Amino acid sequence: xxxxxxxxxxxxxxxxxxxxxxxxxxxxxxxxxxxxxxxxxxxxxxxxxxxxxxxxxxxxxxxxxxxxxxxxxxxxxxxxxxxxxxxxxxxxxxxxxxxxxxxxxxxxxxxxxxxxxxxxxxxxxxxxxxxxxxxxxxxxxxxxxxxxxxxxxxxxxxxxxxxxxxxxxxxxxxxxxxxxxxxxxxxxxxxxxxxxxxxxxxxxxxxxxxxxxxxxxxxxxxxxxxxxxxxxxxxxxxxxxxxxxxxxxxxxxxxxxxxxxxxxxxxxxxxxxxxxxxxxxxxxxxxxxxxxxxxxxxxxxxxxxxxxxxxxxxxxxxxxxxxxxxxxxxxxxxxxxxxxxxxxxx
Amino acid sequence: xxxxxxxxxxxxxxxxxxxxxxxxxxxxxxxxxxxxxxxxxxxxxxxxxxxxxxxxxxxxxxxxxxxxxxxxxxxxxxxxxxxxxxxxxxxxxxxxxxxxxxxxxxxxxxxxxxxxxxxxxxxxxxxxxxxxxxxxxxxxxxxxxxxxxxxxxxxxxxxxxxxxxxxxxxxxxxxxxxxxxxxxxxxxxxxxxxxxxxxxxxxxxxxxxxxxxxxxxxxxxxxxxxxxxxxxxxxxxxxxxxxxxxxxxxxxxxxxxxxxxxxxxxxxxxxxxxxxxxxxxxxxxxxxxxxxxxxxxxxxxxxxxxxxxxxxxxxxxxxxxxxxxxxxxxxxxxxxxxxxxxxxxxxxxxxxxxxxxxxxxxxxxxxxxxxxxxxxxxxxxxxxxxxxxxxxxxxxxxxxxxxxxxxxxxxxxxxxxxxxxxxxxxxxxxxxxxxxxxxxxxxxxxxxxxxxxxxxxxxxxxxxxxxxxxxxxxxxxxxxxxxxxxxxxxxxxxxxxxxxxxxxxxxxxxxxxxxxxxxxxxxxxxxxxxxxxxxxxxxxxxxxxxxxxxxxxxxxxxxxxxxxxxxxxxxxxxxxxxxxxxxxxxxxxxxxxxxxxxxxxxxxxxxxxxxxxxxxxxxxx
Ligand SMILES: Cc1ncc(C[n+]2csc(CCOP(=O)(O)OP(=O)(O)O)c2C)c(N)n1
Ligand code: SF4
Ligand SMILES: [Mg+2]
Numbered sequence: 007x008x009x010x011x012x013x014x015x016x017x018x019x020x021x022x023x024x025x026x027x028x029x030x031x032x033x034x035x036x037x038x039x040x041x042x043x044x045x046x047x048x049x050x051x052x053x054x055x056x057x058x059x060x061x062x063x064x065x066x067x068x069x070x071x072x073x074x075x076x077x078x079x080x081x082x083x084x085x086x087x088x089x090x091x092x093x094x095x096x097x098x099x100x101x102x103x104x105x106x107x108x109x110x111x112x113x114x115x116x117x118x119x120x121x122x123x124x125x126x127x128x129x130x131x132x133x134x135x136x137x138x139x140x141x142x143x144x145x146x147x148x149x150x151x152x153x154x155x156x157x158x159x160x161x162x163x164x165x166x167x168x169x170x171x172x173x174x175x176x177x178x179x180x181x182x183x184x185x186x187x188x189x190x191x192x193x194x195x196x197x198x199x200x201x202x203x204x205x206x207x208x209x210x211x212x213x214x215x216x217x218x219x220x221x222x223x224x225x226x227x228x229x230x231x232x233x234x235x236x237x238x239x240x241x242x243x244x245x246x247x248x249x250x251x252x253x254x255x256x257x258x259x260x261x262x263x264x265x266x267x268x269x270x271x272x273x274x275x276x277x278x279x280x281x282x283x284x285x286x287x288x289x290x291x292x293x294x295x296x297x298x299x300x301x302x303x304x305x306x307x308x309x310x311x312x313x314x315x316x317x318x319x320x321x322x323x324x325x326x327x328x329x330x331x332x333x334x335x336x337x338x339x340x341x342x343x344x345x346x347x348x349x350x351x352x
Numbered sequence: 353x354x355x356x357x358x359x360x361x362x363x364x365x366x367x368x369x370x371x372x373x374x375x376x377x378x379x380x381x382x383x384x385x386x387x388x389x390x391x392x393x394x395x396x397x398x399x400x401x402x403x404x405x406x407x408x409x410x411x412x413x414x415x416x417x418x419x420x421x422x423x424x425x426x427x428x429x430x431x432x433x434x435x436x437x438x439x440x441x442x443x444x445x446x447x448x449x450x451x452x453x454x455x456x457x458x459x460x461x462x463x464x465x466x467x468x469x470x471x472x473x474x475x476x477x478x479x480x481x482x483x484x485x486x487x488x489x490x491x492x493x494x495x496x497x498x499x500x501x502x503x504x505x506x507x508x509x510x511x512x513x514x515x516x517x518x519x520x521x522x523x524x525x526x527x528x529x530x531x532x533x534x535x536x537x538x539x540x541x542x543x544x545x546x547x548x549x550x551x552x553x554x555x556x557x558x559x560x561x562x563x564x565x566x567x568x569x570x571x572x573x574x575x576x577x578x579x580x581x582x583x584x585x586x587x588x589x590x591x592x593x594x595x596x597x598x599x600x601x602x603x604x605x606x607x608x609x610x611x612x613x614x615x616x617x618x619x620x621x622x623x624x625x626x627x628x629x630x631x632x633x634x635x636x637x638x639x640x641x642x643x644x645x646x647x648x649x650x651x652x653x654x655x656x657x658x659x660x661x662x663x664x665x666x667x668x669x670x671x672x673x674x675x676x677x678x679x680x681x682x683x684x685x686x687x688x689x690x691x692x693x694x695x696x697x698x699x700x701x702x703x704x705x706x707x708x709x710x711x712x713x714x715x716x717x718x719x720x721x722x723x724x725x726x727x728x729x730x731x732x733x734x735x736x737x738x739x740x741x742x743x744x745x746x747x748x749x750x751x752x753x754x755x756x757x758x759x760x761x762x763x764x765x766x767x768x769x770x771x772x773x774x775x776x777x778x779x780x781x782x783x784x785x786x787x788x789x790x791x792x793x794x795x796x797x798x799x800x801x802x803x804x805x806x807x808x809x810x811x812x813x814x815x816x817x818x819x820x821x822x823x824x825x826x827x828x829x830x831x832x833x834x835x836x837x838x839x840x841x842x843x844x845x846x847x848x849x850x851x852x853x854x855x856x857x858x859x860x861x862x863x864x865x866x867x868x869x870x871x872x873x874x875x876x877x878x879x880x881x882x883x884x885x886x887x888x889x890x891x892x893x894x895x896x897x898x899x900x901x902x903x904x905x906x907x908x909x910x911x912x913x914x915x916x917x918x919x920x921x922x923x924x925x926x927x928x929x930x931x932x933x934x935x936x937x938x939x940x941x942x943x944x945x946x947x948x949x950x951x952x953x954x955x956x957x958x959x960x961x962x963x964x965x966x967x968x969x970x971x972x973x
Contacts, residue, residue, distance in 0.1 A: 023822065025834065054817040059661070062825075070822050070835065075814040077664060078824025079657065080687050086654035090661025090669060091814070093645055094620050098665065098814050116657075119650040318645060325640040337641050339610050339780040347541070348596045348777065349396055 016050055018043040023073045029064060034185035034211035038132060039071055041191040042101075046074075048192060049199060056099045059088040061113060063105035063139045065132035065211070082113025085120035088127050089314075096315045099199070102129040106147040107137045110166055114146075122176035124203040126313040128195070131168055131206070132185075134213035135220050142216030154216075169292035169306060172206040173285070179205035180288065180307040184225050185212060190236065190303065197305050203313045224301050235300040237291060239282040239308070242274060245300055252277030253299075262290050264299060282308040365536060365584035370429025372437030373531060375524075376454045377446030378415050379408055379422045382524040387424025388597075388772070389528060389545065393537040394428045395597055395774045398587025401428035402884060404436035404957070405770045409711045416478035418449045430586040434891075435884035436771065438959040442534070444527050446470060446501070448479035455491075463495045463580065465530065467523065469502025495579045499570070501526050508566035509559040518556070522563035529567025535583055539564055591776060598775040600739040600768035604698065605635040607746020608670060609642045610780060614747065615754050616787045618643040620662030622655040623672045627710040628766040629700040632672045656681035656697070663693040664823075666790060666813035668750060672698040675717045676707060678761075682725050685759050689729045689849065691823045692800075692809045694753035694760075701765040703955045712955025713766035715880050716931035721761040722909045722938065728846050730853040732756065733909040735763040737883035740775035742768065745906065747783065754788040756856050757808040763908070765930075767957055768881045794818030799833035806859075807852040854910050863912035868894060868901030871921030874970055877947065879905040879935055882928055882958055889963035900967055908935070916943040924970050926950050928963050 021043040029035045046056065056074035060066035062081035069076025075098075079087045084102045091100055102120075109117050109131045120127065136154070137143040144154040144161040147168060151160040172180045179201040183191045191209070198205035210221050224233030235245040235253065243253040244267070254276050256263045265272045281287055288307035294300060331337060373390065377383045384405055394401050404425040413420030427437030439459035445451035447470040458464060468486065476484045485491055486498060505526040509519045525546075532539050543561050550557035571582075612619045621644055623633040637646040645667075649655035652673050659669025671681060678699045688695040701717045703709035717724075721733045732752050736745040745762055753760045791797060791810035799821045800809050812819040821833060829836035830844055867890050868875075878886040883904050890902040903918065905911070919925050919939070927936040928950040936949040950966040952958055 025822075052817075053820050055815055057665075057814045069824070072822075073820055075820050076822035076824075077661075077691075078822065078826065079660075080683055080825055083653060083657040083684065086649065086657035087661035087664075089647070089649075089654070090620060090622065090658030090663075091665045092661075093647055093658065094618075094662035094665035094667040094669075095813075095815060115650055116654055119654070318647075322640045322645065329641040331641060336613065336643070339606075339613055342606060342609070342639075342642070343777045343780065344594070344596070346596060347392060348594055350594050351398065351590045351592050351776075 016047055016053075018047040021046045021053070021073050023071055025070045027071050028067065030215050032214040033064070034134065034213070035065060035068070035132060037185040037188065038130075038191070038209055038211060039068065041188060042130075042195065043072070045192040045195040045199070048196060051099060055097065056101070057091060058101045058103060059084045059091065060103040061105070061108035063108045063137070064213075065103055065105040065138070066108060068103040082108050082111070083116060084108070085113065085116040085127070085129065089120055089123070089125050092125050092127060092315045093318060096126070096319060100127045102127050104129065104131050105138065106131065106133045106135060106168065107145045110146045110168060110171065117171075118175040121172055121204045121206060123314040124178060124311055126202050126315060127204055128198045129204060129206050131208050132211040133168055133208055134211045134217055135165075136213050136217040138213050138216055167293060168208040169206070170289065172208075173289050173292055173307060177206045178203055178307070178309045178311055179305070180292065181206070181305045182208045182210070182292075182301070182303050184210045184221065184303065186225060187303065194304060197308070201308060201310065203311060224296050233296050233300050234303050237280045237302050237304040237306060239280055239305065242277040242279050244274075244277060251300075254278060262294065262299060282306075285309070365582045367584050367586065369431055369585070370427065370433060371441045371535070371583065371585055372425065372427045372439065373442040373444070374423055374425040374440045374454060374457065375444045375527065376421055376423040376450035377524065378449070379410075379413060379420045380415060381422070381446045382521070383422045383424050383446070386524040386528050387426060389542045390531060390537070391426055391597060391772060392541055392545070393532065393539065394426065395595065396541055397537055397585075398590070399428040399430065399585055400433040400588040400590055401426055401774060402433045402436045403427075403772050404767065407711050407770075409709070414478070416447055416449055416475045418453050418479055421450050421453045423450070423454060428585060430588050432588065434888040435957065435960060438961055442531070444531065446523065446527065448476045448481055448485070451485065452479045452481065458494055460493050461495065463497065464491065465497050465499065465527070467501035467527070468498040469500040495577075497577060497580055499530075501567075504566060504570060505563050508562045512555045512559040512562070514555065514559055519559070522560050525560045525563040526567035529564040529569075530571050532564075533568040533571030533582065535585060539568065593776040595774050595776055597772045598739050599770060599772045600736065600742045600764055601631040601635055601770070603739055603742035603775065604632055604736070604746050604764065604769070605639065607743035608636075608696070608750060609639065609644060610743070610783065611747040611750025612643045612668060613780075614783055614785045615668065615750050616785070617754065618645070618667045619670050620645050620647065620659060620667040621670045621672070622647040622649050622658040622662070624649050624652045624655050624677060626652075626674045626677045628702060628769050629672050629674045629677070629698070631769065632698060632700070652677035652680040653684060656684035656695075660684060660688050660691075660693055660695055663688070663695055664691070664813070666811075666815070668694055668696065668754060670696040670698065672700070674700050674702045674710070675704050675720065678717065678720060679724075685731070686725050686727060686729050687825045688759045689725070689731055690825045690828070692757045692849075694757055694811075696749045696753050696760050696762060698762045698764065700769045701763060703953070709955050711766065713881065713957065714930050714953060714955065715763070715765055715882070716934065716953065717763065718879075718908065718931065718934040718938070721763055728850065730850050731759040731761060731909070732853060732856055733761045733763065734906060735880040735908050736768055737880060737904055737906065739768055739771055739773040743778070748906070751786050752856060752859075755786065755808065755859070756806055756852060757811060758853060763880060765881050790816065791819060792816055798831050799823055800828050800831050802848070807848065807855050857907075857910040857913045860907045860910075860912060862914045863903060863905070863918055865918070866902040866904050867891060869899065870901070870918065872899045872901055873922065874900045874924045874926065874967060875903050875919060875922040876900060876963070876967060877903045877905065877919070877925055877927045877935070877939065879908060879929065882930065885958040885960050885963050886928055888960045889967065892960065892964060893967055898967070898971060900971075905935070908938075911942060916945070919943060919945050919947070924948070926966060926970055928952070928958055928966060930958065
């Protein structure tokens, strides 16, 4: 072949399916869809090798709107189904899209196991702290006191912190972003895609109908800079409008605290430097909440290990080799049936 | 051994057509091994046979208790053997608890061999006896032979310097040796097996062999009480061929693998441990050189979902469980029905409801298999009748699942999966391949077009350029597969899903009659593991001149296309099944025939006599 085929570069719009998007106008899911489509274009992801798998919920409608392969499954089970896809064909690039109810309530068990197994998937959890699709009941990430149709006088449950849950489950790639962070989000998604294992990305998403503004105290333009810290590997954990706030470890409480650089004799050298591979630091960063601490955004933890399906198929290859099978050679079924004690009846 | 030759010839063996022997002891007594060795020796002697391993529910129940009793039953004969036997001719009881639990099964006048060495006060008490049953006349209906097997074993293995505990572990081989003597079995295969099993621990192997030989020699030399004889069970007329023993679990594993080979596909086997289904996971996990990847999921829902994901990606997803686990898979099975993907669900049934009796057998998940899902959600249901039949049913499941793009539920039960049976090994080259086809042509591709013949939709797997599409559990628009709430479309898709599965009936064999005429006074219809007892019972009644027929279903849903007409040719139809009347209801509803129920749910297989009695009642009625 002498003709070199230079396929046209795919644009973000090429990753849109022909289906009309049906989220409520103003829903944060639109922005996430846009960021994902941009990410796929940036990666020039081959559409035929990309699969979006989702559970049930507003967020889980996502695969219908992407022009790759897509599977809208059942409530909570997307991680398990995606594990099967990956086991069957490790060559596929598989994304899981899930909501806070889908992933942490009905599917909490599957999320735990897919993370600890380190199946090579990108898991995007759209956290709107509410059950959107079923019309606004409180969810496992809703803060205590959330008023909803099922908790008219306010919920009394302690919420789960999604990133802390992921780290506790043994996830080795954990990141957080916000639907509105259109610049940062594609970068985080690309990092997640590059990680060869289960990468967990919590995306805070505004449900304009049932939980509007629930993240406003740290995502609004006015508060954002002082209430978020964007963590970058190897760089000091500095934030704030004037970039003068930093995170320091208080050795007495073994907790993070906010300091103002240059105030009270605090030098920049006292501010912690982000180390993605440090699990203890990741756990502290993931747990941070306003008002005393900023919310951590970006890649909180990234400490690679071999993926589940890689190890599974490696074992299969080893067993095949031990049985003296060459590449592509199939073992004899008749021999299998005749192994062990046999006898002949004349 | 020399010198015993004279004694040996002095015995004249009594010829039996068939016999039932049960080895029973404590879980730690090695009864399963003993039974499987006796099975092997019996098969090598040319008898037909059937076995029934009866495990205790507890993993390590306290020694000597009734709930720690483990037993292995074998029925063998000079004729075709179809069941593990109604009543025991010989019970070997290694302790009082084993005697207590199994006494009911011994036929009047049957032989009981007891190890009196294990009948000390403590063991007698643990078994719940007030006083030793050997001391009163509670056993006078039987022939009881008391032997101190414990002491004899210890003496036999003395030269090997084992601890007392290790020495007593050889007791099962001593008992086996005695039974070998009684039935004139050749112990050489067992000796070879012991050498292999204890390779590297020669003293253990030698001690076991010594115990085995000592048990046999004891029979030859000891003055057995009157009434204890030696027996000969001549070889059965068995079809010529190469044979092996096989359990339902093994045959199912091999059948699924064979099916994959015939389809030209790989299997992704996803399961979560549950009795009595776990062994299938174990078996396939040990066969990684074949076309199988195994996945122990976090629960049954995940196992089923992962299997569906694998099918979506171009493998055949198989998941396996027992009733409670299949209940958990239900929602996911519905997803496979809606997305029309191949999926095989193997249900090794056990006694229910709820946790029920995990180690006891039952056939009570037929409704669950055929009807047990939300929505109108048809799929294919198959049932295996015997251990060896699992091979054929495994292949058939792969064929139907891939050809019709549908879930297939395969019903086995605790009895079939554990029991072993001599199996004439088929030649794999005799099976017709059924290569699966993936869609590749983007021209005019839509995910929900249908094959004109099978009504199956195309299998378009990720990785195929130009066929990118989206599927899911929301109702699909016919042809395009887009989400649709259109009323007429839902009607059409519901009809199509039902029609596709019904269509499979054109592709399965017409129902045949196992025994007897194709019409007449009485048909006995069975499914699954009742095959053995029904077959023998019908045989017996026919031998007495009654016109009864046996019909046994492999295809539960869809039913064979000629079944209605066939059953219509009988005055009466009865359906013996180990549930509260499930197939019978299905047949009455589907075929409008007045079939009668014959149910049993004791956790034990039917006795031949029970089915005979049911037939007689119908015939006299
Ligand atoms: C088995 C099952 N139970 C309940 C439901 C109903 N249901 C659908 S989505 C949902 C909650 C979705 O919440 P979340 O995952 O947060 O997604 P969101 O809609 O907020 O994006 C529930 C309870 C269902 N579809 N299936
Ligand atoms: S209900 Fe909320 S989450 Fe769902 S689409 Fe509407 S705005 Fe979005
Ligand atoms: Mg939500």
